[in-house]
Amino acid sequence: MADSFDVVVLGGGTGGYSCALRAAGLGLTVGLVEKAKVGGTCLHWGCIPTKAFLHAAEVAEHAKEGPDLGIQSSFDGVDMPRVLDYKNGIVDANWKGLQATMKAKGIETIHGHGTLTGPNTITVETDDGERQIEASKAMVLATGSKPKTIPIAEVDGELIITSDEAMYLESVPKKPIVLGASAVGVEFATVWNGYGAEEVTIVEALDAVVPREDIDTQKALARALKKAGIKAITGEMVEDVKAGDGTVTVTTDKGTTVEGDLLMVAIGRGPVTENMGMDSTGVELDRGFITVDEYCKTGVTFGDGGVVYAIGDVIPTLGLAHASFMEGMMVAEQIAGNPVVPIDYRGVPKVYYCTPEIGAVGYTEQELKEEGIEFDAKTFPFSHNARAMMQGGQGHVKVLAAKDGGKVLGVHIVGPHATDLIAEGQMIYNWEALPTDVAEFIHPHPTLSEAVGEAHMALAGKALHG
Incomplete structure (x- = not known):
């Protein structure tokens, strides 16, 4: 006999575990199949460990710059085994916390390699032998990606x-x-x-x-x-x-x-769909990616209203962890019968943790020109921002808006802490604010966030320091 759950999730990365957590929170029984560690690429080989490395690199840069600020410091090299210990500590703490949260929510994690045997069934090779897993309401495919x-x-x-x-x-x-x-x-x-x-x-x-x-x-x-x-x-x-x-x-x-x-x-990264039994489900593949609609539905159904969904890196969307989180939660809400709104992927912020950092949301200038959309643009340099000057910051905030005072179409930040500052840009873009709306906001002084306000003020015809 197969072990039956309302929802079965194949893959425990950001999309998979967020779907599992939300589904469990909505009162559904959930089984999650994962061959390695829950948390997936983001927690173990991507977002989290790389940012730990980047923080260590930032500390190294601060040591080099110390004398310029009157601080007696020097950079004498990197002890990589210690850096690895630091990185592993961050990853392990998050991994243990995630496992505890999933257990507390009543999610059963089945450790082993899962192979699909139908639209709602999986055979899992575990350390204790073979298990048959069955979904009654939804099968969620979240098998992730691997480096190309x-x-x-x-x-x-x-x-x-x-x-x-x-x-x-x-x-x-x-x-x-x-x-x-x-x-x-x-x-x-x-x-x-x-x-x-x-x-x-x-x-x-x-x-x-x-x-x-x-x-x-x-x-x-x-x-x-x-x-x-x-x-x-x-x-x-x-x-x-x-x-x-x-x-x-x-x-x-x-x-x-x-x-x-x-x-x-x-x-880049490619989807993991080979040798997973995908052909047994009836899902369509395009260049290895699972084809879905705007609700992450594959078009495959089973039983009495059961649906096969796909989320995360295995579908051709943004390939970003935070987008996968939202896909997982959107799917869980649908399974529970709740109304949902499709994700506007242009409104999902993109972030790069290089030096200087990058944060972006909405259209780029190139995209607006390609689509024939008329726009106005203003840029405010971090060289005019006192807080950025203290940090040796470089770069700018650029705002694109529809012609003649229309809504904000894009916010692009390159500079110190851009990955944090873009959160305001996301709100501005997704709420379809006008530059004149944002120009009325009072940003605290002296902060990096003032640059966001100043760029919008310039676009509203109220430039101050620019």
Whole structure:
């Protein structure tokens, strides 16, 4: 006999466990199948551990800058085993807390590799043998993603790695090469540069670093990377990789050659759908991603009104942990019969924890031009903000709004604590505020948040310091 639950979730990452927690909170019985550790990529190999590394790099940078502020400090190197202990402590504390929360909610976690045998059934290979799991109301597919690789750069875990292997490096590479200039690439470049690497090089096939972001964000980050001593090669495709004897040599299609002691492939992540029994469910796949509608429904049903959903990195949305949280909760609400509103993914903030940080929500300038939407734009530089000056901050806040006083269409921040400041931008965009509305808000002084207010004041025709 199969173990039956109202909801079965396959995958315990951010999307999976948020769905499980909300469903349990709504009174549904929940079984969650996870082959590794609940928390998934974000907690164990992505968001949380990388930010621990970045905090350590920030402390290293502060040590270097101390004498400029009259502080007697110096940077004497990095003890990577101690950094790893620090990172592992943060991850383990969050993991234990998550497990305790799930247990308290009555969620049963089934540890083992799950294979779908139908739209509402899973066979799980556990340490104690095989278990049959069945869903009566909903099957939620949240199998996550894995780093993408390329044939010419075979990952060996030593000279050529992905972000997964970077979690466990016990020494700082002297001359790392990073393939890819999106979030993972620029963040690790920041980490290794902060740790004192002799030379850090980024190679990006598209024409700019953080190629999906606003054009002025791209330019500001490029300037900051150059100032920090990080070399960014853009608009060049890697054509050949040679590795051996402790050296990696990368050659691009334009003849550029870069030599280092480590190559990290950071070209994005791909969905985990192979060898999962997906074909037995009837779900449609496109380039490996599960096809869903705006409510995360796959179109597959079973029994008396049962529905198969898919959430998180396994569907072609943003691939961000915080978007997965909302997808999981939205699905749980539907299973419980509650009304929901589809997610506006353009209104989900994107964040990059490089130096300087990046936060963005809404349209970019390029997207507005491509769609023929008329707009006004104003930028307020952090060089005019006293708090940012104290922190050596660089960058700006840029606001895009519909022409002639219309609603805010995009907020783009590159500078100190941009990942925190974008929360206000998210509220402004999603509530369709006008620049004149925001111009009436009083921001505390002296704070970085004043830059957000000043950019909107400028767009409202009330520029003060800009």
